[in-house]
Amino acid sequence: MPLTIQSAGEHALIERLRRRAGPPPAWVPLGIGDDAAVIQPARGAFDVVTADSLVENVHFRREWMSAGAIGHKALAVNLSDLAAMGATPRATLLSLAMPVEFPLADFDALVDAFVSLGDREKVALVGGNLTRSPGPLVVDVTLLGAARPRRLLTRSGGRPGHELYLTGSIGAAAAGLACLEADGPANREADAMACIARYERPEARVRCGVQVARNRAASACMDLSDGLADAAGQLASASRTGVILDAEALPIHPSACRWAAKAGVDPITFGLAGGEDYELLFSVGPRQRRAFLAAVARCHGLTVSRVGRLTAEAGQWLVRAGESQPLGKGFTHF
């Protein structure tokens, strides 16, 4: 029988977590192990803070997703929120509510993947909470970062005429989820595998958000946790503008495109509505365009696509083959 978290006990688990997190950086005078963690704020910057949860059987299934992927994704979705603010992530708290039979090896793998992504992004794991769950595994993460006051990217700074740019590609995470829902984690062809990998281990666009914000190269930004249609609609609403997206310009992930073709699904609709891509959507003013493209060019091969624009007229539209249709909704959690 594999060892479980229950057999280890609470204090041993915290000690295990602390060892895996490693010693905190100099600007964390007190990390894991006291009543709270202590962090030296970044000089001249605001604190930027976000929280996001992954809940078993809502956001993942343990039969489908390895503990390592769960740990990675729990941090990545929070990194994406800070990236959308143009903030540099610094410190994180990991709260786990775990079934008593949760294997100790899975606990270790989850924490290791979390810490490993944190190390890559220079984010210190400074605290959190461990408790028992009588039901699903719940992974709740808080992420603190820093941003200079006039360098913040909010959702509300967009203006009519500003163009919308999208990093990377969309649709693959939703296609990955559809593959898992159809067949579980069985062996599969390359396109399905690529989509599942995007669903399980999203890459937050941290560097891109920070580069664009530092150079004040966008007027607004939001990440795509709930899909492009949702993000474009919310950015436009917060900015009190309308929005038009151009169907032909949408960067559908090639594997998702091929998967959709085989599955008889419209890739555009799928790419618009599908969540969990964790790309960034920017609105860019006419005088910011050059700086924006230069900032993106500093992001190691990341592509951006111009996917639409904000409008003075209210309304959220998709233009496809010359026809306008309502943009529709993304994923909702209830």
Added chain:
Amino acid sequence: MPLTIQSAGEHALIERLRRRAGPPPAWVPLGIGDDAAVIQPARGAFDVVTADSLVENVHFRREWMSAGAIGHKALAVNLSDLAAMGATPRATLLSLAMPVEFPLADFDALVDAFVSLGDREKVALVGGNLTRSPGPLVVDVTLLGAARPRRLLTRSGGRPGHELYLTGSIGAAAAGLACLEADGPANREADAMACIARYERPEARVRCGVQVARNRAASACMDLSDGLADAAGQLASASRTGVILDAEALPIHPSACRWAAKAGVDPITFGLAGGEDYELLFSVGPRQRRAFLAAVARCHGLTVSRVGRLTAEAGQWLVRAGESQPLGKGFTHF
């Protein structure tokens, strides 16, 4: 049929939360509604940050505890952690994983009680996360505060010879839980009601922690989330000392005392092991004693008791009627 959170939908719930939280204070340039919240750090202070969760059927039962009590307690336990650091609480994030049938009225009551305690302690609700839970209600709270670098209270500053002081009284929360476990939320006598109230709506010793820390009037501090035996043991371990508690000096709550007498339970053992009192345990050096008592005197009728001392010899002991016995353990979450 009562309205549920599912009938409201995610965006409406966030809007509801935002309205209940009210407008953020001036030092929160961006509160609920963007990808992350933005907080201006307190001048010349460290950020102090903690997270703690309440999980249904682990930390509470919905049949026993009103949604308001759950909301109050979820913030109170985090306030207690910051109090134990001597930090002033400032901003909080509330993450809820909710069953779809969770009544909208309960959502409102939970949030209102959370916000109401926050208002009293000048803590702004700045963000969080709402998601569905296929199992228990999970309330995960992150609390940020501030403390001046040389005014922090850690667990590790205790030295041999330092005396241990405890705020308030112990045992009532555990007695309240025992009453609920025995009879559920039925009508009862005054002592049981008093104990249940302490279990459901603990009062964090925020002012006391801050006053003592500001005056550097203690060498170490920890809160009593998992009971006095656990806290004393952990404070001593972190300070690399032994500890002796004096059974006769323990401030057992009078209602808990009477309840224990009737239930045929030893009130001392019960008071030591019982968790969730959220009192503060301080170690106080000989030259800090006067300042410590003066700081406590500024806390509106809060009492403190001298319950033991740290020792040079390793070992954790309880002295009772002249006999030493091992201190034993508090509550463990697994």
